[in-house]
Amino acid sequence: MEQYQGIKFNVRFLNERVLDYPIQKELIEWGKKLSKLGCIPTYPNPENPGIISSAGNLSARIGDRFIITAAGSNLGELSNNNFVEVWDVDMSEKLIQAKGSEEPSSETMLHYSIYQKRNDVQVIFHGHNQQLLAQCSQLGLKSTKKWYPYGTLELMNSVCDMIKENDRFLIMKDHGFLSFGKTCQQAGENIIQVLSKVEKIKEI
Numbered sequence: 001m002e003q004y005q006g007i008k009f010n011v012r013f014l015n016e017r018v019l020d021y022p023i024q025k026e027l028i029e030w031g032k033k034l035s036k037l038g039c040i041p042t043y044p045n046p047e048n049p050g051i052i053s054s055a056g057n058l059s060a061r062i063g064d065r066f067i068i069t070a071a072g073s074n075l076g077e078l079s080n081n082n083f084v085e086v087w088d089v090d091m092s093e094k095l096i097q098a099k100g101s102e103e104p105s106s107e108t109m110l111h112y113s114i115y116q117k118r119n120d121v122q123v124i125f126h127g128h129n130q131q132l133l134a135q136c137s138q139l140g141l142k143s144t145k146k147w148y149p150y151g152t153l154e155l156m157n158s159v160c161d162m163i164k165e166n167d168r169f170l171i172m173k174d175h176g177f178l179s180f181g182k183t184c185q186q187a188g189e190n191i192i193q194v195l196s197k198v199e200k201i202k203e204i
């Protein structure tokens with residue numbers, strides 16, 4: 001997997017309060033479940049090797065904004081401190097205005113653009129699983145055509161060009177997956193369903 005080098009945009013904090021939207025409870029639970037399912041790999045935090053971070057991010061729409069997990073958080077052990085509210089995004093300036101106490105996920109621009117494109121999507125989960133990538137075509141999964149580095153506008157555009165109304169799951173080529181839902185339950189179950197097919201292929 002590509003080496004994590006931190007976020008690739010600037011953040012301006014409007015305030016630093018800890019968020020406590022009710023949906024965070026569900027996101028915290030799904031973070032644990034997805035980690036146990038092996039689709040949120042962990043690594044030592046590059047700035048503080050004593051801290052474990054994980055590769056993946058969860059978000060949920062709140063009105064005309066959204067909340068997302070903080071960059072470098074461990075999805076298996078999230079707390080309310082690890083959520084950031086994305087207040088405004090300026091693509092041309094690569095500037096995000098946020099409320100919260102930590103920097104938003106490196107894929108915040110990607111989540112933002114998906115919420116812009118798909119009004120029906122309320123929740124987005126992003127994770128990584130090597131078997132899924134390897135078996136992508138056998139499983140008949142929709143995928144972007146080309147690899148782009150994480151956190152870039154190129155990756156964001158490749159995803160937005162590919163997703164159509166009603167798509168629930170997308171592979172980002174040689175990178176990971178995105179799951180879309182109206183609820184956390186739906187976004188999570190999409191992943192469980194796809195992973196269960198990976199198991200079946202293994203048994204054959």
Ligand SMILES: [Zn+2]
Pocket residue numbers: 055056126127128150175176
């Ligand atoms: Zn990723």
